């Protein structure tokens with residue numbers, strides 16, 4: 330058994346910690362490592378692509394699951410895949426799309442492990458049709474604090490099942506997953522982009538976009554006055570129409586350095602947003618192979634470097650259909666008024682709540698905003714958090730680095746059930762993280 334002392338960070342680089350790290354190769358190793366855990370507990374980690382302190386444990390232990398990525402079985406008839414938690418969504422797409430299946434969720438990047446995808450109850454730009462990954466999970470094997478591994482599904486340990494999906498690794502370690510891959514209806518996607526000059530138009534077009542298989546909008550958060558909420562709506566629908574072979578294939582771009590601070594500012598972002606809005610929404614429809622369209626963020630290796638060296642926060646809200654339009658307008662108006670400058674803002678429709686105790690989505694909308702870290706930004710984001718809570722919205726736990734316990738209680742109605750399950754399955758608080766301590770999920774907040 331081998332441990333390393335390592336400095337780990339969240340993807341936004343606003344949370345860092347020195348942790349004792351182990352990397353099991355097989356399921357049997359997991360229980361052996363668990364026996365050696367000290368008083369500050371242990372948390373699971375996949376690729377560390379959650380934005381904040383979810384997969385770090387200050388002064389404690391971290392188990393990295395990346396090496397446990399074996400496929401145990403695949404059923405060509407039903408699409409049932411049984412695999413270890415370190416397999417990535419991207420690998421699932423690469424291995425199974427040629428056989429007529431897709432990963433259940435179309436996320437911006439494919440570099441997320443399946444264990445983390447289940448523990449974060451991830452969803453993508455097909456969420457208005459397919460919901461979150463939870464819906465596709467048949468069962469999971471969870472290694473508990475005692476070292477015992479138990480199966481959890483809707484019949485066996487159902488409380489553990491609903492707490493582990495979206496439970497951010499705090500119930501135990503997911504050591505095996507069975508999920509059903511959906512059949513791909515056609516090999517290609519017909520893609521349409523549409524410029525929407527203001528928020529009313531965007532909301533109206535987004536409602537129509539729900540008919541497509543994939544639907545999301547980019548928003549220019551620096552637009553002012555009547556143009557607040559202007560953006561580009563992208564929809565994609567599966568089609569048998571032939572895809573035109575590309576004239577050339579864009580190579581993956583590896584950003585070698587962090588963009589300097591003088592580039593990552595409000596003035597440059599206004600200019601970039603304006604160029605993007607005017608020139609990157611060709612109205613013509615395009616047919617592309619499915620594999621070429623998904624994971625747009627993976628084109629830039631080191632995407633986070635575009636946000637500058639200081640790091641950044643991602644704020645992701647969900648709102649009901651009734652509250653959404655007003656809440657989104659209020660937040661975008663605040664962002665525009667203060668020139669807080671969010672680099673990346675997206676809006677997408679959501680289908681429903683998931684079966685997870687800590688379900689983030691609700692039937693309505695999801696708004697995501699990235700903000701570069703700078704003086705005063707934390708106070709501003711806490712102000713946005715309050716606006717969200719006034720509109721009965723939720724903040725996504727997998728993206729968050731700032732949420733306060735009082736707002737967690739207001740936003741997540743099944744929080745008490747979740748905490749009860751944590752106390753049942755992990756009475757001695759072996760599974761712990763910087764995130765859990767900040768939010769008081771395993772006792773008083775620290």
Ligand SMILES: Cc1cc2nc3c(=O)[nH]c(=O)nc-3n(C[C@H](O)[C@H](O)[C@H](O)COP(=O)(O)OP(=O)(O)OC[C@H]3O[C@@H](n4cnc5c(N)ncnc54)[C@H](O)[C@@H]3O)c2cc1C
Nearest residue numbers: 375376377378379436437442444445448451452497498503
């Ligand atoms: C570029 C980019 C695009 C993104 N796009 C999306 C998106 O489209 N949709 C979306 O929902 N999220 C998205 N995210 C958020 C993020 O990817 C998720 O939070 C995901 O969980 C990260 O995967 P990971 O393997 O890096 O997990 P980590 O960050 O390492 O871990 C995430 C959480 O899962 C837990 N965990 C990991 N493995 C296990 C295990 N075996 N057992 C129990 N718990 C475990 C960890 O303890 C932690 O709480 C995006 C992030 C980035 C950086």
